Amino acid sequence: MRDIEVKIAWQGQSNCQSCSIRSSVLFSELNEEDFSKIHAPIDDLHFESGATIYAQGEHGQNLYTLREGFVKLLHLNEDGTERIVRLIKHGDLFGMEALLGSAHESSAIALGRVYLCRLPASMIVTLGEESPRLHRQMMKKWGEALSQSETWFSQMNTGRADLRIARFLLALAKEHEGVIKAPLFKREDMGLMMDIKLETVSRSLASLSEMNMVTDVGRSFVTIPDLEKLKKFCQQGL
């Protein structure tokens, strides 16, 4: 119990109308009238690295919008093996099983420090039935989740290990202070995303680095000197 308390912190209640990432999230299309229907509290939360936001098998009452950081959805199979089935990024909605009243299919765990909004499922359900705008928006979010999951799966689980890593870096690359960087996670987590062992992740990164596809391989970042070169590598696998 104490463990949870240190890992989660309440940041206050959200004011969605003035939210900085509103344009990319669930409420982007809502108008004043719709907002007036929101009575349940939307909480603004903060989790430490490694904290469990919800666990597989739980019947959650909430869904979540990620404001900052990364979250992994970890699925435990019956035979004891684990896989990361989706990587939640800034602006993504997750935990949508709560809308259906069904148990969570996977555990949501913070990768690094994480800030998110917690929305009561009941509110979203009723609002969705009353507001065509939110209805549309929810369809869209479901669709995005599905498409992300399938593209992710299709890209990160095909071919040789170094190609998987390269595609992974490409998918997550972002310009940051003039240089293009991609985030890295614990090698074990990266392995769980692509179904390779952590040693292989490490070796693949080393070999990409030798080929000058990436530089400054660190614990949580790499820089990509030439994005086009990396793209070509992904496609041709030279």
Added chain:
Amino acid sequence: MRDIEVKIAWQGQSNCQSCSIRSSVLFSELNEEDFSKIHAPIDDLHFESGATIYAQGEHGQNLYTLREGFVKLLHLNEDGTERIVRLIKHGDLFGMEALLGSAHESSAIALGRVYLCRLPASMIVTLGEESPRLHRQMMKKWGEALSQSETWFSQMNTGRADLRIARFLLALAKEHEGVIKAPLFKREDMGLMMDIKLETVSRSLASLSEMNMVTDVGRSFVTIPDLEKLKKFCQQGL
């Protein structure tokens, strides 16, 4: 063009209220009032093996409910590699990207002879905004699709090849005339589902057969003499 004509056949218009699989599909919760709102035609179609129901990149106007057979969702990556991202089964709804007006993320291709219903997306959208029952039902279908995709992915893409095949068989096993059988597909397709080469699929099936996990390995079916034994094998990987 002629190629398409022989592979697709119109079976007439559907009467959803008396549909034999209505309980498992999109309209299961609708009442008389909702049905009265359905004006657009729902067609009953038939595709031959290998026919493309829709292609990746197309902006479809319809979604589909599978009545009989299997459909593969084949995703072509930018680098030319392909993966089967989902296997559509009896009662499943697919092609939901049409609801969002976005392009199909993958091609839908008939695996064997297939019977399905074609629903105009526009109808579902308006109906969904008017009927809370259909709204709920659609959420549920999206959720099912996502959960299927993720479980599928997590199960069929982890561990040794023979274990993947075993899990695959387990997931598709059904009692048929007293014996438990599982459908098989072309070895290449099975390979695309689990990211293994077709030769490896063949070898794995042979090795499962040697261990008496399965018998009568044929082109399109295997029989499973002892379901519990197969389950144990999946979990322990002895």
Added chain:
DNA sequence: CGTTGGTTTGAAAGGACTCAAGAGGGGTGG
């Protein structure tokens, strides 16, 4: 300065892939 958790690296073993040849089955045309 030793401990701890995570990362890298090495060597050997095992699994999957490639290429290639052969076998089976269904359909077609003589």
Added chain:
DNA sequence: CCACCCCTCTTGAGTCCTTTCAAACCAACG
């Protein structure tokens, strides 16, 4: 009705890649 062809599936041998097990390394932290 049979011979033939084509497509698919199986099987074999060698190579390449990934895993496994182990040890060394590194940075953060008390």
